[in-house]
Amino acid sequence: MKRRTFLAGLGATGVSSAIFSPAIVRAAADTPLKFGVLSDMTGLFADNGGQGSVAAAQLAIEECGGKVLGKAIELIQADHLNKPDVGGNIARQWYDQEGVDVILDVPVSSVCIAVQTFAKDRNKMFITSAGGSADLSGKFCSPNFIQWTYNTYALANVAGKAMLQRGGDTWFFVVADYAFGQALERDVTEVAVKGGGKALGRAPHPINTADFSSQLLTAKSSGAKVIAIANAGSDTQNAIKQAEEFGLMGGDQKMIALLIDVNDIRSVGLKSAQGLLVTSGFYWNMDDRTRAFSKRYAAKMGKPPSMMQAGVYSSTLNYIKSVEAANTKDPAAVVKDLQGRTFDDAFLRNGKLRPDNLMVHDMYLAEVKKPSEVTDSYDVFRILATVKGEDAFSPLSASACPMVMSKK
Known part of the structure; x- marks a missing residue:
């Protein structure tokens, strides 16, 4: 080991x-x-x-x-x-x-x-x-x-606000049913509601899921303008690949992967992932x-x-x-x-x-490039905006940390 x-x-x-x-x-x-x-x-x-x-x-x-x-x-x-x-x-x-x-x-x-x-x-x-x-x-x-x-708040805050600005005011979540996915869903829902949107439902899944057909069909039938993938790693990769098979990529319903990186995009393929909004704290290029x-x-x-x-x-x-x-x-x-x-x-x-x-x-809002825009197979993101740390992360005054609350 x-x-x-x-x-x-x-x-x-x-x-x-x-x-x-x-x-x-x-x-x-x-x-x-x-x-x-x-x-x-x-x-x-x-x-x-x-x-x-x-x-x-x-x-x-x-x-x-x-x-x-x-x-x-x-x-x-x-x-x-x-x-x-x-x-x-x-x-x-x-x-x-x-x-x-x-x-x-x-x-x-x-x-x-x-x-x-x-x-x-x-x-x-x-x-x-x-x-x-x-x-x-x-x-x-x-x-x-x-x-x-x-953290999940920064991911939710940057990408969530960007989707709301693009008209995505109703959300459905495909959620990894453990601490990370639950926190991500919670934080995105808070951002959406504060921005005038609402959550229409959720479809949880266990870690390391191969078949997302049930979750994606439920998401599609919800009619939500935004289908948010609140998981990570190969779970995100599998969900996006299968979303394309169900006609969810590039349609009226917009997909957002709340945590996705360069290696995930290469696994999914640019054809499937193009146009996805991404929040990240780093991009190599x-x-x-x-x-x-x-x-x-x-x-x-x-x-x-x-x-x-x-x-x-x-x-x-x-x-x-x-x-x-x-x-x-x-x-x-x-x-x-x-x-x-x-x-x-x-x-x-x-x-x-x-x-x-x-x-x-600082955090960054990025978009996955189209295949025609890529000359380096690892250069898959276009940085759309830089979000200062104080605007991306929750304010210290809202912290639930006992070390901070004891000093208030």
């Missing part, structure tokens, strides 16, 4: 695997910083996380010289299989037995909640770039947890800085990074910088330093870590 990578300098590029004896683990106990990338390595979220997230963390570590506070950084990885109990058990083992200081990535919000519990109890750090539920930095917030890349980082990433992985993989890079890089600045890996000191800075890197633009430990930054 687990593999380890030791990075001791700029020359480290590969991922090697080995089984280490307890003696070797104890010998590494004085390593000042140990990262664990906990992801979906083989399942429906692997394209947007997985080994690509490991590569992104490696790039950040290499950029910092492979060391922090004068000692080599260690990076390990594991597959949580999209199961909260598996993810929680790995987190407990990493924190208790293997000396992991910070866990990264972690797709699936319910797995994030399990990991969050152990991070708080063990006074260790957890930074997610893939967990999306707004509740993670809301009612489940904690001092040692950071939601770095996006947006400007010179995103292209420079993506070129380094592609040298490892053979393709550009997803938003979540770029978030792993950014969170790893800035966490290392704050450990150096604070001269300690103590979570309270590191978070204090992070909250005192403004971030501007290949991923974050105008980034600021709020008191609820939500990273607020």
